[in-house]
Amino acid sequence: MDDLYHLAYVSDARLADPEDGPDPDFVEYSLKKILETARKNNKATEVTGALLYTGDHFAQVLEGPQQAVNHWFQLISQDLRHGNVTPLFYERIIERQFDGWSMALCQGEEVPDSLQITGAKPDPDSVEAAALGRSILDSLVAAIRKREAH
Ligand SMILES: Cc1cc2nc3c(=O)[nH]c(=O)nc-3n(C[C@H](O)[C@H](O)[C@H](O)COP(=O)(O)O)c2cc1C
Incomplete structure (x- = not known):
């Protein structure tokens, strides 16, 4: 079986129409x-994870078989609903x-304010x-554990 891998990235959300502002x-x-x-896709391929949406940015952790x-x-990295996808x-x-x-x-309220995701992204591999x-991983895990405890 494929080895288990996990991956995280941050990106700039592009859900709002730039002409009309956020709706x-x-x-x-x-x-x-x-x-x-x-x-649907993740379930079919045994991928699990969490997606953070802060209003301006996304952060996501994916985990599962390496190929998937x-x-x-x-x-995901080619999806036009976000940009500047930075692993x-x-x-x-x-x-x-x-x-x-x-x-x-x-959502943003579930993670600490100290978790700053800004337009300026770190160099990948730095x-x-x-x-x-x-x-990001620690904050998302904590948010999910808190939910599971309720
Ligand atoms: C922020 C963000 C997170 C996404 N996360 C996933 C994901 O975890 N799994 C996935 O299959 N597609 C995800 N997508 C959608 C993919 O970019 C893509 O649209 C999808 O994999 C295509 O699947 P389909 O051919 O079944 O429509 C995400 C898109 C965005 C913008």
């Missing part, structure tokens, strides 16, 4: 569509952190990228 209904509709597709993680990330880490893992979540959605990836 909450359109944002909600777009998130719903993204999650529908993500959950690679395949979906390839498509933070990509490595082999022993166990999943988001078991049972074909794709959890977290120490800064790895550190940001780690704090």
Whole structure:
């Protein structure tokens, strides 16, 4: 069987029409569509993870068989609903952190304010990228554990 891998990235959300400014209904509709597709594809390929939407940015952790993680990330990184997709880490893992979540959605309020995702992205493969990836992973895991405890 394929080795388990996990991957994290940050990106700039492009859900709003630049002409009209943000439209909450359109944002909600777009998130719903993204999650529908993500959950269908991820479930079929044993990928799990969490997606953070802050209003301006996305951050996502994908985990699963290496081929599947690679395949979906390839498509995700070309999706026009976001841009500047910046990988933070990509490595082999022993166990999943988001078991049972074909794709959890977290909103900005669920993660600490200290988790700064800005327009300026770290260089992929840099120490800064790895550190940001780690704090995103830790914050998403904490948010999901909190939900599971309720
Ligand atoms: C922020 C964001 C996160 C996404 N996450 C996933 C995901 O986890 N899994 C997935 O298959 N597609 C995800 N997508 C959608 C993919 O970019 C792409 O539209 C989809 O894989 C195509 O699948 P389809 O051919 O079944 O429509 C995401 C898109 C965006 C914008």
